[in-house]
Each structure stands twice: as C-alpha cells, then as structure tokens.
C-alpha cells in the first residue's frame with residue numbers, strides 16, 4: 001500500500017506533460033512530483049500502439065520503483081492507446097488526461113467540438129467514442145496536427161513557422177462548425193496563446209492542464225492519497241535522453257533550482 005506522502009508520478013514523451021505537472025504543482029502545493037520525459041522515444045504520437053504500451057509500462061514501473069503513489073499519464077497519445085493496458089498491469093492508481101476533459105465538455109454543453117491531437121490520439125478515436133457516449137448528437141471534428149510537437153520540442157513556441165502551421169491547421173479544421181477546441185496533446189498548451197490569436201472569439205479553447213489538475217485534486221482526495229504532512233516538497237525530473245530544450249522549458253516552469261537527470265531505464269531489468 002502506497003503512502004499519501006509519496007510523490008505523484010507523471011510521464012510524457014517530452015516537455016508536453018510539464019504543462020500538466022505545473023498545473024498539478026500549483027493546485028496541490030504540498031505534493032511532490034516525479035516526472036519522466038521519454039525523450040529517447042519522442043514523438044509518441046507517430047509510434048504504434050504496441051510501442052507506446054511497451055514504453056509506458058516500463059516508465060510506470062520505474063516511477064513506482066521510485067515511490068510514486070499514483071501515476072498521471074500526462075500524454076494524450078499514451079492515454080488513448082495504453083490506459084487500459086497499464087491499469088491492468090500496475091499496482092498504483094493510474095489516471096489518463098482524457099476523462100477530465102470529457103467531463104468538463106459535458107458541463108460546457110458545446111454545439112460543436114474540434115479536437116487537435118497526434119496521429120496516435122486521433123487514429124485511436126478515443127475522443128470520438130467518449131464524446132459520442134457523453135454528448136450524443138454533438139458533432140466532433142478531429143484533426144491530426146503532428147507538426148506541432150516537433151516545433152514545440154525545438155522550442156519554436158512562437159514566430160513565423162509556428163504561426164503559419166497553426167493557420168494551416170485552422171484552415172483544415174471545420175472551424176465554422178465548432179464552438180470549443182480541445183488541445184488533445186499535452187504539448188499544445190505551450191502554444192495556446194499563439195493558437196488563441198488566430199481563433200475566432202466565439203471559440204473557447206479548453207484550459208486542459210488546469211482541468212486535469214482540478215480533476216486530480218478530487219480523485220487523490222477521494223482515495224486518501226493527498227499529502228497531509230508539512231514535509232518539504234521535492235520535485236524530480238528525469239529524461240531518457242538529455243535535451244537542452246527539456247532543461248530550458250522545465251526551468252521556465254519550475255525555476256532554476258530543478259535538477260534534471262538523464263535516466264536510461266531501457267538498460268535496466270526492473271519489474272513491479
């Protein structure tokens with residue numbers, strides 16, 4: 001049985017999940033975070049479901065070995081294709097980033113929903129199926145927007161190239177038919193303000209990291225897993241392949257004091 005003062009484990013392919021990690025750190029300031037960015041396998045969105053499942057399981061085992069009391073799959077691609085698979089195989093509570101967004105959309109009663117995500121997320125049709133169930137009759141327009149992740153990982157958060165790709169994807173979206181746009185990739189909130197700039201005023205861009213953090217606060221509380229002690233918060237950040245961008249963005253989010261470690265978990269033979 002995991003104790004309530006262990007860290008919350010989060011993982012993604014790279015910097016994207018840091019958007020969720022920061023929102024959780026803000027919402028739950030007593031919680032320590034252990035974050036793993038699988039930069040060696042980035043982008044997840046272009047990998048097969050089997051590959052994403054294999055990477056995700058190994059990362060979860062590593063996070064649990066390092067004390068994670070619960071795990072947030074801070075990646076829509078892995079949430080789409082690996083959530084059930086992981087839930088059956090690991091022994092701590094695990095959460096995806098999709099259910100909180102579906103729940104929020106249900107409250108917002110949208111007339112039409114646009115979903116931007118990676119190929120893995122869009123091809124899985126998880127959003128489409130969940131939305132058909134929770135908001136029957138509401139049209140959903142999904143678009144794979146794979147050029148955005150490499151741009152973000154290269155730290156092109158603004159500028160001409162980023163702007164023109166955003167505009168290109170907006171032209172490809174059925175923008176006249178939607179009033180809510182879901183950034184169904186945890187990297188995309190890093191360019192949310194650029195997307196907003198080109199977005200019609202009547203379209204609401206969902207604040208996905210905050211929605212996930214609010215959901216996690218309730219879920220962890222329900223499970224009795226929130227830290228009640230005044231112990232010092234200790235965040236740790238690991239990547240499978242060290243990158244300067246990861247270092248830069250993690251410091252923007254969590255300050256200069258953070259320690260980033262390269263951890264090649266693919267060499268070890270851990271199991272839970």
Ligand code: DGL
Nearest residue numbers: 016043044045076077186
């Ligand atoms: N940030 C991830 C997601 O939410 C993965 C992006 C990628 O590596 O392709 O889907």
